[in-house]
Ligand code: ATP
C-alpha cells in the first residue's frame with residue numbers, strides 16, 4: 513500500500529509512517545499519537561498481540577502502521593484531523609529511539625537553549641522549531657519569487673575571495689592551494705560588477721564574519737538576501753525593499769497561519785516609514801555621526817508599530833567606502849546609504865554605490881584603505897558602468913524579526929558562533 517500523509521487521511525484502509533509522538537496506556541487499550549510532517553493522528557491498538565509488540569516502544573521511535581481510518585468517538589482537535597482516528601491492524605518498527613537526551617515535547621521548553629543546540633537534530637522534531645523553519649522557507653521563497661517575477665536575474669557570487677570587500681579585519685582565512693584566501697564577508701563587489709552589466713540582480717548567499725562578539729542578533733555564518741540594480745538610486749531600491757518585505761510577510765501570513773499560532777506571533781503586513789538619518793538619530797537622542805545602539809533601534813521601531821523604518825542619507829563616515837556621497841563630492845559628509853529596521857532590529861543596509869573609478873579610489877583612501885588592494889574592483893568600472901544601488905537583508909535576522917525570537921540562533925538551522933562548530 514502507498515503511504516498516506518496524515519493530513520490527507522480519509523476513511524478506509526491506510527498505510528502511514530512517522531514518529532511515535534505520545535503513548536497513552538489504558539488497561540485494555542493503547543493510544544498512540546503518530547506524527548509526520550503534516551500532522552498528528554491518534555491510533556488505537558486493541559489487539560493483545562499488537563499491544564505486546566508495542567509494549568517497549570519508546571517516544572520518537574519511527575514506525576509504519578497499517579490500519580483502518582474511522583470516525584473518532586471522542587473529539588480531540590489537537591489530535592484527530594477531521595475527527596478521524598486509526599484502528600491499528602499491524603505495525604512495523606523502522607527505528608527504535610533511545611532515551612532522549614532532551615525533552616522535545618512542546619509542553620516542556622525548559623531544556624536550556626544551549627543544550628537544545630547541542631542536540632539540534634532532535635530539536636528539529638519539535639513543533640516550535642519546525643514552525644520557525646517553515647516560515648523561513650516561505651521568507652526565502654517569497655524573496656526569490658518577488659524579484660524573479662520582476663525580471664531580476666539570480667546571481668551566484670563566489671564564496672572564496674582574495675581580499676576583503678568591506679575593509680576591516682573580520683575575515684576567516686582559508687588556505688587556497690599556495691595562496692591565502694578568505695571566506696566572503698559579503699557578495700558586495702561581485703554583485704556590483706554583475707549589476708553593471710545585467711542590470712537587475714538578486715541572490716541568496718552564505719557569508720562569513722569573524723566577529724568575536726556573541727550577541728542575540730549575530731552569528732558568524734549568515735545567509736544574505738541581496739539585490740543590486742543598475743539605474744536605480746537610494747530611494748528606488750528602498751521602495752523595492754518596502755514592496756519585497758510586504759510581499760514576504762503577505763506570503764507568510766497566507767502560508768503559515770498555524771506556524772504563527774504555534775509561535776504566538778501576531779503578524780501584520782507592515783507600512784513603510786522613511787526618515788532621514790539625522791531626524792531619526794535625534795528622535796532617539798543619539799549622537800549625530802554615530803550608529804544606532806540596539807536600544808535606540810528598538811525605541812525607534814516602537815514609535816512606528818508594524819512598520820519597516822527606513823533611515824536614509826547616513827553620514828559617509830559611518831558607511832562603507834563604496835557608498836555614493838551625496839553631491840559626488842569626495843568630501844561630502846552625507847551619503848546615499850541607508851538602513852532599515854523592523855521588529856526592533858536592523859534588518860538591512862544598502863544604498864547607492866560609487867560607479868566612478870576616481871571617486872571610488874578617493875573614498876577608499878579617505879577610509880584609510882589602500883586603493884591598490886582594490887585595483888580590479890575599481891578597474892571594473894572603467895568600461896561603461898551605470899549608477900547602481902542595492903541592499904542586503906540577513907535571512908536569519910529577518911526570520912528573527914518576523915517570528916519575534918529572542919535569539920537569532922533560533923532562526924539558524926545549525927548556528928555557527930564563537931564557540932559552536934558542531935553539530
Ligand atoms: P549589525 O550592525 O547588525 O551588526 P552590519 O551593519 O554589520 O550588521 P551589514 O554589513 O549591513 O551588517 O549586513 C547586511 C545585513 O546582513 C544586516 O542588516 C543583517 O540583517 C545581516 N547581518 C550582517 N551581519 C550579521 C551577523 N553577524 N549575524 C546575522 N546577521 C547579520
Ligand code: MN
Pocket residue numbers: 851858860861
Ligand atoms: Mn548594516
